[in-house]
Amino acid sequence: MVHGKLCEVAETFRLYLISSLLSPNFSAEDQARTTLVDFTVTQAILEDQLLGRVVGKEQESLEKQYRLGAEELSLRAKELHDHDQLLMQRLSACEGSLLDNNDLLDFLTDAEMKIAEVRDRLAAARQMGKSVQDRRENFRAAATRGALLYFTAAKMAHVSHFYQISMDQFLVVFENSVDCAEKGFVNSRLDGILDQMTFAVCQHVARALYEKDKLAFKLLVLLQILRTAGRITQDEADVFPVGGAVLGTTPLDQRPESLSWLTHEAWLGVLALTQRVPLFRSPQDDMTATPAEWRS
Numbered sequence: 001m002v003h004g005k006l007c008e009v010a011e012t013f014r015l016y017l018i019s020s021l022l023s024p025n026f027s028a029e030d031q032a033r034t035t036l037v038d039f040t041v042t043q044a045i046l047e048d049q050l051l052g053r054v055v056g057k058e059q060e061s062l063e064k065q066y067r068l069g070a071e072e073l074s075l076r077a078k079e080l081h082d083h084d085q086l087l088m089q090r091l092s093a094c095e096g097s098l099l100d101n102n103d104l105l106d107f108l109t110d111a112e113m114k115i116a117e118v119r120d121r122l123a124a125a126r127q128m129g130k131s132v133q134d135r136r137e138n139f140r141a142a143a144t145r146g147a148l149l150y151f152t153a154a155k156m157a158h159v160s161h162f163y164q165i166s167m168d169q170f171l172v173v174f175e176n177s178v179d180c181a182e183k184g185f186v187n188s189r190l191d192g193i194l195d196q197m198t199f200a201v202c203q204h205v206a207r208a209l210y211e212k213d214k215l216a217f218k219l220l221v222l223l224q225i226l227r228t229a230g231r232i233t234q235d236e237a238d239v240f241p242v243g244g245a246v247l248g249t250t251p252l253d254q255r256p257e258s259l260s261w262l263t264h265e266a267w268l269g270v271l272a273l274t275q276r277v278p279l280f281r282s283p284q285d286d287m288t289a290t291p292a293e294w295r296s
Contacts (some may be wrong), residue, residue, distance in 0.1 A: 005157075041167070043147045050174065052142035055136050057178050063133055069129040083115050084200045093147070101143040139185055146174050148228060149201040152220050156205070159213055165205065173204045216241070235276040244268020246276065258291040 026036070056063040087108070096106055150170050154162040177200040182192035202221060208212050223237040238246045244265060255267050262270075272288065273280040287294045 001142065019045060042248075044149050047140075047143045047147040047151060050146040051136060051140060053175060054139045054146075054193070057175070058139060059135075062132065066129070066132045066136060069125060069132055072291055073122070073125045073129055075085045076125055080115065080118045081123060083111060083118060089113050139190065141190055142178070144228060145194050145197055145202075145225075148224050149198065149221065152224050153201065153205045153217070155220065156209065156213070156217055160210075161210060163213075168219070170201070170206070171202050176200065239272050239276045244272045246272050256288050256291075259287060259294075261291075261295055262287075269295075 026034070034266075052066075055066070060279065072288045088109055090104060091263065094101060123215060150165070150167075153163075153170070156165075174197065176199040178193055181189065181196040183189065184192060198221070205217060209217055220241060223232065223240060226232045227234060227237040235246075244267075255262060255264070259267065270284055274282075274284040
């Protein structure tokens with residue numbers, strides 16, 4: 001219906017609408033009549049996609065087996081759903097006593113056998129998929145590092161809108177780094193991929209950065225690598241790039257008189273280090289006790 005008038009529409013007609021909003025808000029009525037597709041790339045989704053690319057290059061047969069297994073799993077799940085739907089339709093259409101309907105009883109017996117068979121195949125497909133996925137996980141570290149590097153580079157757009165990174169460009173650098181990494185067994189090969197990938201991506205991104213921002217980007221990459229490895233916490237990773245801003249609401253200026261020479265922003269940085277990073281528990285007290293030494 002368009003402007004209150006009924007219109008003939010071909011069954012193959014499709015209308016695609018694209019929104020630039022990050023989180024568009026549609027009414028329940030609109031959502032019921034449309035299919036919403038979220039193309040937002042998250043780090044976890046990108047990591048899974050990169051894992052497929054790495055495994056496809058390193059063990060192509062394994063990746064093909066994984067895709068065939070996923071298709072098999074999807075097919076068996078749909079087949080089971082179709083059997084359940086058909087069974088419900090036949091039962092709901094039954095009139096009179098169920099025990100007197102021989103055709104329906106035969107159908108139920110046959111359906112039970114088919115459903116049991118499909119469930120067995122589904123269980124086998126899941127078991128096979130788990131086995132293949134376990135072998136794919138050997139390359140998870142490379143995918144994790146790749147996703148980390150991309151999103152760290154993407155954050156540089158907050159520094160300047162000129163610092164935009166293309167996903168297509170990143171994938172080219174990512175795949176080239178896998179190809180150029182030192183050959184070897186899985187563990188040594190993986191270490192080579194991580195080193196080559198980190199170097200190649202950082203070099204590629206740094207070419208587009210002003211000199212004054214290159215060190216900040218390298219620091220962000222280092223902090224995220226350490227955080228992913230579990231060597232520092234997220235709080236510690238947040239402190240170094242933004243300093244006192246990590247405290248959220250800016251506290252009142254409570255600098256001691258002896259530290260009046262210290263800027264308010266620098267003092268907030270000291271507070272952030274003291275509160276968020278266990279290694280730096282003492283600077284605040286040390287600076288208050290010996291201000292002259294710190295000033296010199």
